[in-house]
Amino acid sequence: MITPRPRLLMCPPDAYDLRYEINAWMSLRNRPDVSRAREQWRALHRVLTEQAGAEVELITQAPNAPDMVFTANAGLVAGARVFLSRFRHPERQVEEEPFRRWFQAHGFEVREPPPGIHFEGEGDALFAGDTLVAGYLKRSDIAAHRWLAAELGIPVLSLELVDPRWYHLDTAFFALTPDLIVHYPGAFDEYARRALRHRFETIEVAEEEAMRFACNSVVLGRHVVIPEGCPRLGAELERRGWRVHPVPMTEFLKSGGACKCLALHLGQVLPAA
């Protein structure tokens, strides 16, 4: 059997910069080194394509959208459909149009959130088997979860994010398999923690590594691409049989993003309901 190569969407950081402060990590006094950022992005691209076996599509960065490099926030892809984002902050709403055009040009059926509802794509919604795990309150609205549940016909686990440092679900959570997940419990309220423990086998990340965005990792089969500086999680994953690829992400951390934020899953096939 030939497994198709996983496809990802990335955006080369041609206009990446830090020009506003819309999360706890951003500071205009601590802006990224742009050429270093390019090197880190290229390293990530190389690991994903050459070592982890992904096929990567590229989108050109719009000059007025410095955060467009974080393609995971563009939407959520399920089969041939894309559930487009509607960003909470006006600073990022400028990304919606270029992403919409790209998806349309590449044959996706584009769905938009119902009026007045915010949704930030894979930033706040990640599949774990036939469950969509979804974060809310900081960026996405819980009403978006109802919309996705109705559209996709699958269970949606709604988790409240409570710490401004982990403003997106993908900064504090990723799924390794349908039943095994990695998370930083401090990002979630008690109900969300209980719901996660009830539904999944969990690996907990220490705060120190969560601060280095250990949970902002890309899983491709048995490969996990994680930010550098997270040795404890790396060791735990290797012990469980994953191949771990650390990549330096310092310049993107300044904007509150890392490996996963820089790559959006395309062509995710939905499990049969």
Add this chain to the structure above:
Amino acid sequence: MTVETVHLEGHIIDSLTLSKVLDLIVQHGGSYEIVRFRVGTRRSDPSSADIAVSAENEDHLEAILHLIGQHGAERPAGNAELRPAPADGVFPEQFYSTTNLESFVRVGDSWIPVENIEMDCGIRVTGLGASPAAACVPVHRVKRGDLIVVGDRGVRVQPLPRREAESVFGFMGSGVSTERPKELVVAAVARAMQAVREQGRRILFVGGPAIVHTGAAPWLEAVIRAGWIDVLFAGNALAAHDIEQAMLGTSLGIDLRTGLPASHGHEHHLRAINAIRAAGGIRQAVEAGLLARGIMHACIVHGVPFVLAGSIRDDGPLPEVITDSVRAQDAMREHVRGVGIAIMAATTLHSVATGNLLPASVETVCVDSDADTVIKLVDRGTHQAHGLVTDCEFFIKELAARLPGVVLP
């Protein structure tokens, strides 16, 4: 107390969102009642809950609703949708079907009360613009073009307050009291009747013919003569056997003094009915001196209005019996206005029929020797009913003894 019902939908059980929302309401000093709950049947199905949130005042409620709104508890958005009735006696599709709970509709961005609430009707809105009003309307009374509320949006229902332990019926809860001291229940009914009177509201009595068969009629008559009943609902049978007893001394042919069947007694009620028909009606029979005592006599003499609703098995019937059920319902509707307590004894049919017309805020007591009657009444939506399982003779005699001013027979 201010109440608003919110809607919560999604995978609210697995995500613990429902628990969270309920906890938040309580943590912030509110209280809640889950009005409706639907659990998804498959894992992928969402569940939904309608939650009535209560708070001390509007500001407090607003704060709680804002808080739980972030977790997906949605307020009914905007004004109620109104559509014209397509024909006389027909509601528009998707019409809002009422409960017997006090209700409000949102019209022109403000909440207005629904007058004359009763279950299983529609809501008609009039006076749009200047001074909008809303009233409950049964389907047969709707006129083509009347504006009727459709859908659930913009409708708010006030749940019944939980029964306070110190209220007259507090000790009964809301179940059927087969195992509570009956005299205490009767005493509570007597107190409740006095309280209703003090509030300037009316007392409705609904009765079946067993009141006459068991020999309790003179006691009910005494209660009416003492002025404790403002309106009587019954069928042909109660009136016919009461008149049979008044004129011939029997009920269904049984001599009430000896308990033995009278000769040709089975014909007695037919002879009584025939005599009243010959006189032209109960009132005429009283005025002619033909009917000189009994429950119906007391009603006529003391000006207590009554509605006798017919049924398919009636003999006669008596001229006052309304044989068109829809017209009978309308007559009963006119008389339930201002009623504060309804006492129902020994009749399933008329108890359920009356229960259908009463707002849930009316204290309702149902007395029957069969627990099923009470259960039926509650199952058909009269959730406020208190049930007392006992013989109506005991109940009426005991009640008569406890009400001030009743001259016992």
